Amino acid sequence: MANQLATKVEGQVLTLERVFNAPRELVFQAFTQSEHLKHWWGPRGWEITVSDMDFRPGGSWHYCFKCMDQSQGDFYGMESWGKAVYDQIETPERIVYTDYFSDAEGSLSDTMPPSHIVMTFETTDGGKTKVVNRAAYASAEALQTVLDMGMEQGIGETYDRLDEYLAAQQ
Structure with missing residues (x-):
């Protein structure tokens, strides 16, 4: 990938940055419209099966999102439920929300840490878009819990899929 994900951990905050070769309005739509998200959200081998x-x-x-790739062994068939609750939206510049683990009914997990996310979309040279995702957790230990689950690799693969999807949309 020519454009890798930049990650930085500072205490209880994880910052992710990546530039996508697509206009800001399209990148914003890809993050905010269910019909776009179902094509790229989640790591490779996983698909969105429910999106409300x-x-x-x-x-x-x-x-x-559910693992559909049999080669992923024990992960095959596994489901991961989440719920984002939106606080602020400034189209196409910024989304502020809390990201939770949940169950199929939408009940929030009391065992997995939520994060408060500020996501910005900035136009860069050549009409590209820089996405900055700043996720704050209740503690450094809570952040470490999700890092230990492989979240960084999963987001890297998710953003790779987004990059491929955006290229196909233009």
């Missing part, structure tokens, strides 16, 4: 989105302040996105 109400994209507005106070709204939420309840989703499930």
Whole structure:
């Protein structure tokens, strides 16, 4: 990949940055419209099987991605449920939300740490878009919990899939 994910851990904050070769409006739509998300959200071999989105302040996105790749061994067939609750939206510049682990009914997990996310979309030279995702956890230990689960690799693969999807949309 010519454009790798830059990650930085500072205490209880994880910052992710990547530049996509697509206009800001399209990148923003890819993050905020269910019909786009189903094509790229999740690591390789995983697919969105449920996506209920109400994209507005106070709204939420309840989703499930499922491992469809038999070569992933014990992960095959596994489901991962999440729920994003939107606080602020400034189209196409910024999304502020809390990201939770959840179950199929949308109940929030009390065993997995949520994160408060500020995501920005910046136009760069050549009409590209820089996405900065700043995720704050309740503690450095909570952040370490999700890093130990392989979140960094999963997000890297997810953003690779987004890059491929955006290229196909243009």
